[in-house]
Amino acid sequence: MSLNPSLSNTPRSDGCTLAGALSVASAVADGVTIVHGPSGCSHHHVSLLLTALLDRPGARLPVLLSDDLGETEVIFGGEDALDEALDEAATHSPGSIAVLSTCVAEAIGDDCAAVAERVRSVPVVVVPAGGFLGGGFYEGERAALGAYAALSARLPAPDLDEGPVVALVGEKNLEYEADSHAAELGRLLGRLDLEIGLRFVRETPTALFGLLPKADLLVLREPGLGTLADRFPVRPRTPHIRGFPVGLTATLAFLLNAGRALGLDATAACEAEAAHQDAVLARFGGLSGSRISLPAASRWAVEVADALGMTVHPSGLPVPVPDPAPVGTAGIARLLARWGRLL
Amino acid sequence: MKQIALYGKGGIGKSTTSANLSAALGEGGRSVLQVGCDPKHDSTRMLMHGEPLPTVLDLVRERGAANVALEDVVRTGYAGVRCVEAGGPEPGIGCAGRGIIATFQLLEERGALEADVIVYDVLGDVVCGGFAMPMREGYAEEVYLVSSGELMSLYAANNIAKAIARLAERPRCRCRLAGVILNAKGMEREEELVRAFADAIGSRLVAAIPRDRVVQLAELHRRTVIEYAPDSAQAGVYRRLANDVLENTDLSIPRPLTQDELESLALEYTTL
Numbered sequence: 001m002s003l004n005p006s007l008s009n010t011p012r013s014d015g016c017t018l019a020g021a022l023s024v025a026s027a028v029a030d031g032v033t034i035v036h037g038p039s040g041c042s043h044h045h046v047s048l049l050l051t052a053l054l055d056r057p058g059a060r061l062p063v064l065l066s067d068d069l070g071e072t073e074v075i076f077g078g079e080d081a082l083d084e085a086l087d088e089a090a091t092h093s094p095g096s097i098a099v100l101s102t103c104v105a106e107a108i109g110d111d112c113a114a115v116a117e118r119v120r121s122v123p124v125v126v127v128p129a130g131g132f133l134g135g136g137f138y139e140g141e142r143a144a145l146g147a148y149a150a151l152s153a154r155l156p157a158p159d160l161d162e163g164p165v166v167a168l169v170g171e172k173n174l175e176y177e178a179d180s181h182a183a184e185l186g187r188l189l190g191r192l193d194l195e196i197g198l199r200f201v202r203e204t205p206t207a208l209f210g211l212l213p214k215a216d217l218l219v220l221r222e223p224g225l226g227t228l229a230d231r232f233p234v235r236p237r238t239p240h241i242r243g244f245p246v247g248l249t250a251t252l253a254f255l256l257n258a259g260r261a262l263g264l265d266a267t268a269a270c271e272a273e274a275a276h277q278d279a280v281l282a283r284f285g286g287l288s289g290s291r292i293s294l295p296a297a298s299r300w301a302v303e304v305a306d307a308l309g310m311t312v313h314p315s316g317l318p319v320p321v322p323d324p325a326p327v328g329t330a331g332i333a334r335l336l337a338r339w340g341r342l343l
Numbered sequence: 344m345k346q347i348a349l350y351g352k353g354g355i356g357k358s359t360t361s362a363n364l365s366a367a368l369g370e371g372g373r374s375v376l377q378v379g380c381d382p383k384h385d386s387t388r389m390l391m392h393g394e395p396l397p398t399v400l401d402l403v404r405e406r407g408a409a410n411v412a413l414e415d416v417v418r419t420g421y422a423g424v425r426c427v428e429a430g431g432p433e434p435g436i437g438c439a440g441r442g443i444i445a446t447f448q449l450l451e452e453r454g455a456l457e458a459d460v461i462v463y464d465v466l467g468d469v470v471c472g473g474f475a476m477p478m479r480e481g482y483a484e485e486v487y488l489v490s491s492g493e494l495m496s497l498y499a500a501n502n503i504a505k506a507i508a509r510l511a512e513r514p515r516c517r518c519r520l521a522g523v524i525l526n527a528k529g530m531e532r533e534e535e536l537v538r539a540f541a542d543a544i545g546s547r548l549v550a551a552i553p554r555d556r557v558v559q560l561a562e563l564h565r566r567t568v569i570e571y572a573p574d575s576a577q578a579g580v581y582r583r584l585a586n587d588v589l590e591n592t593d594l595s596i597p598r599p600l601t602q603d604e605l606e607s608l609a610l611e612y613t614t615l
């Protein structure tokens with residue numbers, strides 16, 4: 001925990017399990033999310049979510065319901081309230097419904113899964129999201145991804161054109177640059193004549209989840225998702241790339257790894273991307289010779305500085321290195337533009 | 344006003360003891376309120392001649408707390424004893440402990456907690472903060488542990504003693520242990536054992552209620568022993584208990600035993 005109360009020390013990815021689960025469930029394009037708990041609990045997290053969405057003009061506002069548990073439900077159990085909320089959610093004709101439990105629902109032992117299993121016309125996923133169980137935002141995010149992965153095994157695979165299915169897994173939906181990162185990965189994969197077949201889960205209609213078991217390559221947002229992805233209902237030995245590429249070399253390695261995973265020759269793609277990187281660096285040639293300082297852990301940023309002929313030294317001008325780090329060559333271009341404004 | 348609570352292991356006879364105690368107190372001219380704090384809501388059944396009471400929590404669920412009046416939940420039974428049942432959720436769902444808290448809040452808001460003696464009959468062990476609430480919030484100022492000589496019963500009583508000792512450390516908590524009541528199972532050296540237990544935890548045995556068939560007969564007739572067999576020896580025991588409770592000023596903060604101490608004590612009074 002940081003004792004510095006500044007906003008920059010308050011990342012959106014910290015906090016309650018419920019917030020993490022909500023960041024995933026609310027990104028199902030045709031989904032309805034029920035927060036099974038007191039309305040205030042829902043309000044707090046939904047406010048956080050909507051604040052993040054306000055950063056993105058035109059963003060879809062997700063359908064979120066609370067079953068408004070009060071003292072009576074705490075005493076007698078909240079399962080009936082959840083049952084009613086599920087009926088209400090179904091009237092929105094969603095592709096799927098997510099039930100996110102809260103601390104109080106977990107504490108009184110409501111069996112959300114049993115309520116969800118009652119025959120309904122819409123698939124229901126249940127995500128245990130009681131923050132008091134010790135988890136935080138990431139545990140909620142992973143629990144939700146796991147729940148939708150389990151759902152994917154029950155859905156028919158949609159008909160698609162021939163070609164390998166590449167799935168992005170675990171995009172950080174509260175990240176301002178989430179779509180920029182996906183666009184960059186789409187551009188890189190395009191060099192191998194590949195497309196992103198599934199964004200799991202970001203603005204994805206439920207029916208597309210049926211693609212997950214058919215995926216030929218999983219590209220994980222971060223290495224920490226590997227353990228979760230290992231349990232996905234995908235075909236045995238489905239390759240994973242563990243982390244979006246950050247840095248010049250890592251971006252080229254991404255192309256090589258993707259090609260190798262799918263049995264494609266990535267040589268030409270790498271050469272073309274290397275030339276593109278050279279062109280990007282040339283655009284920022286004016287930064288050459290600048291003296292900067294960087295956080296110790298950002299080796300990829302040192303690589304960029306070296307490539308531009310900049311001097312990295314503790315006495316140099318401190319320049320920002322965003323966290324999370326920028327993805328691909330496009331991310332580096334955005335970073336250099338930012339440095340350029342400072343230098 | 345005396346506010347007493349009877350705690351003990353499930354099935355040990357808290358409700359029978361509470362109802363007979365209330366009946367004896369009422370018969371003696373005291374105004375008495377008995378509050379059953381158990382979801383199975385049968386604490387006051389004998390006082391009400393088997394008439395089931397609408398429970399506080401059932402009415403709260405049906406109407407909302409704002410629409411529950413005192414006369415809806417308080418009924419007068421034998422010897423003028425006013426009876427209330429908290430009720431609670433079905434087994435396996437919800438939080439009965441929170442139900443106890445909600446019941447007490449409602450009764451207090453409606454001004455129901457007024458009498459010469461209020462008897463709280465509380466479910467089994469102190470299973471969570473909700474069931475400790477009568478002690479914690481100052482409703483139950485004098486706690487009586489109801490126990491037999493069985494080890495599990497003493498174990499539960501010792502656990503409640505732990506809760507009292509813990510709560511007594513809080514400045515605003517007035518809860519104290521008032522004594523141990525033996526509700527005998529007819530075991531060998533049972534009274535000696537329970538008396539020794541009471542002494543060991545820094546309290547005393549206030550009553551030894553023998554096992555007597557008249558208790559079962561009275562229950563079958565939906566009466567307290569005080570009403571069904573007023574001249575019986577058992578009724579006399581309950582009346583003496585009522586007198587002792589009224590006169591009891593010997594309140595203590597218990598010193599609960601360790602598991603080993605408790606087992607050693609039980610072994611000492613067991614014939615192998």
